[in-house]
Amino acid sequence: MLQRPRGTRDFLPGEMEQRRAVEAAMRDTARRWGYREVCTPEFEELELFTIRSGEGIIGEMYVFEDKGGRNMALRPELTAPVLRLYVNEGRVLRKPLRWFYFADCFRYERPQKGRYRQFWQFGIELIGVDSALADAEVIMVGDDVLRRAGIRFSLHVGHLGFMRSLLSGLPPEDQRPVRMFLDKKNWQGLEDFLCSTGNADLAGPLADLVQCRDLEQAFSIAGGMPEEERVRETFAILDDAGVNYTLDAGIARGLDYYTGTVFEAFAENLGAENQVMGGGTYRLAHLFGGEDTPSCGFAIGFDRVMVARGDREPAAERVVAVVYSPEGRAYALEVAREFRNAGIRTELDLTGRSISSQLSQAAKGANYAIILGRREAETRQVTIKNLATGVQVQVPLAGAVDGVRSGDPR
Numbered sequence: 430m431l432q433r434p435r436g437t438r439d440f441l442p443g444e445m446e447q448r449r450a451v452e453a454a455m456r457d458t459a460r461r462w463g464y465r466e467v468c469t470p471e472f473e474e475l476e477l478f479t480i481r482s483g484e485g486i487i488g489e490m491y492v493f494e495d496k497g498g499r500n501m502a503l504r505p506e507l508t509a510p511v512l513r514l515y516v517n518e519g520r521v522l523r524k525p526l527r528w529f530y531f532a533d534c535f536r537y538e539r540p541q542k543g544r545y546r547q548f549w550q551f552g553i554e555l556i557g558v559d560s561a562l563a564d565a566e567v568i569m570v571g572d573d574v575l576r577r578a579g580i581r582f583s584l585h586v587g588h589l590g591f592m593r594s595l596l597s598g599l600p601p602e603d604q605r606p607v608r609m610f611l612d613k614k615n616w617q618g619l620e621d622f623l624c625s626t627g628n629a630d631l632a633g634p635l636a637d638l639v640q641c642r643d644l645e646q647a648f649s650i651a652g653g654m655p656e657e658e659r660v661r662e663t664f665a666i667l668d669d670a671g672v673n674y675t676l677d678a679g680i681a682r683g684l685d686y687y688t689g690t691v692f693e694a695f696a697e698n699l700g701a702e703n704q705v706m707g708g709g710t711y712r713l714a715h716l717f718g719g720e721d722t723p724s725c726g727f728a729i730g731f732d733r734v735m736v737a738r739g740d741r742e743p744a745a746e747r748v749v750a751v752v753y754s755p756e757g758r759a760y761a762l763e764v765a766r767e768f769r770n771a772g773i774r775t776e777l778d779l780t781g782r783s784i785s786s787q788l789s790q791a792a793k794g795a796n797y798a799i800i801l802g803r804r805e806a807e808t809r810q811v812t813i814k815n816l817a818t819g820v821q822v823q824v825p826l827a828g829a830v831d832g833v834r835s836g837d838p839r
């Protein structure tokens with residue numbers, strides 16, 4: 430038997446209905462904040478992703494050469510593609526641009542619960558504005574979207590300036606590994622690296638900064654930083670808005686393009702892969718041939734949100750099964766069309782079996798059976814059977830649809 434590729438999943442209808450319901454809630458939240466949807470290709474030129482992160486990222490991507498000899502990659506995320514789109518098309522649009530996306534991404538990772546090779550992100554990018562309120566808005570949208578998705582989570586907000594300031598004595602090529610160890614929460618690796626580069630004295634202050642939850646204390650551990658006023662203002666706005674967050678100056682983020690404010694959210698009931706959202710301010714447009722443009726955004730790991738929600742059945746949809754005798758078939762086609770036109774999920778029996786076996790099949794999935802024989806066809810009536818109670822009524826077709834919709838056919 431052929432199997433699906435490692436790290437991918439199939440979704441059956443029940444699960445798809447749940448996913449679509451959560452997706453709809455997320456889209457609606459973004460819309461309420463003024464964000465509008467964009468869509469980019471599933472694959473891009475490889476350079477789009479290596480230009481900022483270097484060739485090292487290739488090991489984590491699906492990369493291929495197309496028939497024209499061009500190096501391509503399946504998108505591992507949407508921020509770079511969306512900023513490429515902005516540079517290509519959006520520069521003439523009125524800024525700030527408030528865009529959102531819901532799309533699948535591909536990363537060549539070691540699959541485990543909550544970590545897949547194909548996964549979906551819901552994200553926003555706020556492009557062309559540089560202010561504390563802009564950063565705060567993006568955080569508030571993320572908080573709102575996760576709330577509407579119905580999960581319990583903690584929101585951590587930090588700023589790269591703290592680490593930058595603390596690590597300012599290190600050469601730039603040593604700062605990146607420190608950030609990567611921090612992002613992976615690999616404390617032993619971090620300590621070994623600091624010792625091997627002769628910076629063991631930084632281990633203590635770094636640990637203090639990672640654990641610190643107080644703004645004044647974070648400033649004093651990190652030392653003076655040019656962004657101090659901006660950082661204070663961002664946190665003050667979040668406080669004014671009543672956002673429930675934790676200060677976390679240890680957030681380093683795994684991607685290379687962040688510049689200032691950074692934030693992450695963690696679902697309360699997930700295991701190791703519990704990060705459900707990541708984002709921050711960044712600059713990418715100038716690398717893609719555009720003007721230097723301030724931007725801020727986040728992406729939510731949609732699949733992790735679904736795991737965190739657990740198995741919740743969506744509100745059951747009313748289903749009608751149309752069963753009929755051979756003389757009733759033409760009328761059955763008409764009646765089924767009436768129900769469908771009214772927006773009701775309607776399944777026509779396809780087997781031509783006896784009415785009684787059609788009815789027992791219908792009872793397995795439908796709420797109502799619409800029974801149509803010669804008598805119904807002649808009188809343009811329908812017999813409606815409530816499959817839960819067994820109660821059966823005969824009514825004119827004209828009133829049947831409303832009766833089923835209201836749950837009270839008579």
Ligand code: HAM
Pocket residue numbers: 505506507508509536538543544545546547548549550552553554683684704705706707708709711725726727728729730731732733
């Ligand atoms: P990221 O942190 O790499 O950020 O990914 C965002 C979220 O995607 C993660 O928090 C996680 O929930 C989910 N995720 C990542 N990898 C996987 C995986 N293999 N399986 C399942 N879920 C996964 C970004 O992608 C940035 N583009 C976010 C951003 C937008 N920054 C600014 N704008």
